[in-house]
Amino acid sequence: MSQKNRRGLATAYEVVTERADDGKMRSRARFVCQGPGCEKIYDHTIRSGEPLNSMAMVNKMRAEGWAAHHINVRDTYCPQCLALAKAMNNDTNSELKKLEMKMSAQPAAPQPDTAPQKETVVALTPMTADQRVKMRHLLEGHFDEGIGCYTDGWSDQTIAENVGVARVHVEKMREAAYGPIRITEQQKALFGEMKQMAERIENNEKKIRQLFDQLAALDTANVEQKAALNALMEKAKAA
Numbered sequence: 446m447s448q449k450n451r452r453g454l455a456t457a458y459e460v461v462t463e464r465a466d467d468g469k470m471r472s473r474a475r476f477v478c479q480g481p482g483c484e485k486i487y488d489h490t491i492r493s494g495e496p497l498n499s500m501a502m503v504n505k506m507r508a509e510g511w512a513a514h515h516i517n518v519r520d521t522y523c524p525q526c527l528a529l530a531k532a533m534n535n536d537t538n539s540e541l542k543k544l545e546m547k548m549s550a551q552p553a554a555p556q557p558d559t560a561p562q563k564e565t566v567v568a569l570t571p572m573t574a575d576q577r578v579k580m581r582h583l584l585e586g587h588f589d590e591g592i593g594c595y596t597d598g599w600s601d602q603t604i605a606e607n608v609g610v611a612r613v614h615v616e617k618m619r620e621a622a623y624g625p626i627r628i629t630e631q632q633k634a635l636f637g638e639m640k641q642m643a644e645r646i647e648n649n650e651k652k653i654r655q656l657f658d659q660l661a662a663l664d665t666a667n668v669e670q671k672a673a674l675n676a677l678m679e680k681a682k683a684a
């Protein structure tokens with residue numbers, strides 16, 4: 446949850462004040478992992494009278510493997526989710542990225558006494574209006590922009606072949622209109638399995654907690670019965 450600090454700026458953490466075991470009220474700056482279904486917490490203890498140093502907190506977290514930003518709450522990731530997010534960057538053979546890299550590799554400012562820069566990027570054949578429509582239609586039908594994943598075995602390459610254009614055109618339109626490829630179809634299936642497994646674990650934990658409650662109730666009943674038995678025995682002895 447994004448909070449406003451005293452200067453009215455949004456912060457990536459929330460200040461949580463709770464009573465500690467020693468009865469004193471303690472405040473913590475709390476960052477929450479934004480990984481799907483994670484909610485792992487990183488608390489920074491705030492000593493009274495000490496000003497909040499957002500940058501120091503963020504640096505400490507980064508040193509411990511977290512991703513964090515003092516303002517952007519969406520940049521908070523625990524080490525596990527960070528590893529997962531990194532593994533999900535699967536668009537490694539992107540023609541568009543290669544093109545962008547080629548362009549950024551060119552010197553930013555040409556030297557004044559050298560010949561004008563040569564155009565190193567090969568000009569692409571522009572698409573026709575029909576090809577654009579067809580491509581948009583295929584992307585609409587076979588790319589899940591919510592999770593950044595192609596469906597039914599489609600890819601930038603198959604769309605390019607289907608429309609009859611260079612793949613970089615598909616990548617450009619997909620990136621602009623539907624966003625990046627974040628996971629593969631295989632990973633999507635794995636994620637489904639992982640989610641089911643997590644749900645089963647959660648259900649089991651719930652059952653374990655219920656069993657513990659039943660055990661505690663049985664234990665209490667036992668203690669009461671023992672006391673009653675002892676009282677009867679005392680009575681029998683006295684009789």
Ligand SMILES: [Zn+2]
Nearest residue numbers: 478483523526
């Ligand atoms: Zn996490």
